[in-house]
Amino acid sequence: MSEVKRIATRVSYGQTLAELGAEHDDIFVLDADLAASTQTGIFKKVFPERHIDCGIAEANMMSMAAGIASTGKTVFASSFAMFAAGRAFEQVRNSIGYSKLNVKIGATHAGVSVGEDGASHQCIEDMALMRAIPGMVVISPADDIEARAAVRAAYEYEGPVYLRLGRLAVPIINDHEDYKFELGKGVVLREGKDITIIATGLCVKEAVEATEKLVADGVDVNLINIHTVKPIDEDLVVEAAKKTKKVVTVEEHTVIGGLGSAVCDVLCRKAPSQVLKIGIQDIFGESGPALELLKKYELDAEGIYKQVNAFLSE
Incomplete structure (x- = not known):
């Protein structure tokens, strides 16, 4: 029996961003010195002029994302969940959520499956934080197929979206023809x-x-x-x-x-x-x-x- 294919949803995120970048020239991708870990480096390699490394300054990155989105662009701002939802909460709430801007937060390395990084990096409170922000959509995909569909749905949605993504490679379970992803539908x-x-x-x-x-x-x-x-x-x-x-x-x-x-x-x-x-x-x-x-x-x-x-x- 062949081994079950496993892909981390953060990888699905990076690959889908690159695909979307080729399809839509309004997409900008920001990261906080973690392009390799969040997989936004895939986008950066193809579209360096639309990728901004904001350095280890997540709050500033969210403010920059808000500013770019206010010009009519769609922005994907990425970091570990602990930093995207935790360290930058005020900027996400006030600059992105309150203004209902078209910023999509790609939060990777969520949950205890971050593993050896320990409690300081294992964000287990992020969905609670993001759910509390009025108008924020919160998505937690189960596998590669669902994550890819979620990133595309986030792009199509007008408004702020929080994408919860993992570090751990997980099995593909939605590989059947009748699978359909729809925001807000189980x-x-x-x-x-x-x-x-x-x-x-x-x-x-x-x-x-x-x-x-x-x-x-x-x-x-x-x-x-x-x-x-x-x-x-x-x-x-x-x-x-x-x-x-x-x-x-x-x-x-x-x-x-x-x-x-x-x-x-x-x-x-x-x-x-x-x-x-x-x-x-x-x-x-x-x-x-x-x-x-x-x-x-x-x-x-x-x-x-x-x-x-x-x-x-x-």
Whole structure:
């Protein structure tokens, strides 16, 4: 059996930016001395006149992005999630969000899967921060195919977008002809009636594997991939909750303010349900191999399977 193809979504981001750059001359790409890591160097090599290295000055980069966007250009501003969402939050909020400018934030190296870089670089709060900014679209793609589609959708969308991308190479799971990416719309991966699992980002693949184990045990799982955390697909979430009564959310992010909170915000208003939020439980990450960290925080398939089983028995 051939090995499953794995690609980091940050690579998908860089490659798609270069493709878009060839198609649209209004695109400018900014980075903060991390072109190799964020993969914006791919764009820089082809279109050096439309790439600006802003140095290790992320807040300044966001202000520059806002200025360029105010002239009618589409700007992709890129850095690690910790710096793009954390260090530059004020500029993202006031210069980009408040002004509703056409800036797309390519935030790579999100979550604990950054690995050995440790807690200081493992941004697990970024979706919470970006969700709180009025009008900000938040996207967390699951694989290469979804990431490429998300970057293109971000370009087509008029307004600010936060793209959450990873360092770790992840398997491709959306390689089928009927796959369709649409902003604000979730993807049903499996219909079921016993319990709903809603996952985002790299956790989608782990949720798929956990679902296979649960189905083998006789549990009829309803599995959903939510790539757009904001605006979330409210109709799909409500429909699923009404059908299964129990809902599990899975994310490589703190359980405070991310996907789980977005789902609960919807359900408390429209379909009160039991919800289990699987994610980082109000603690910081730590240095270690990415896969070992996912296992430690029970974000791998076995950890998800274990937690869902416990939730089912309640």
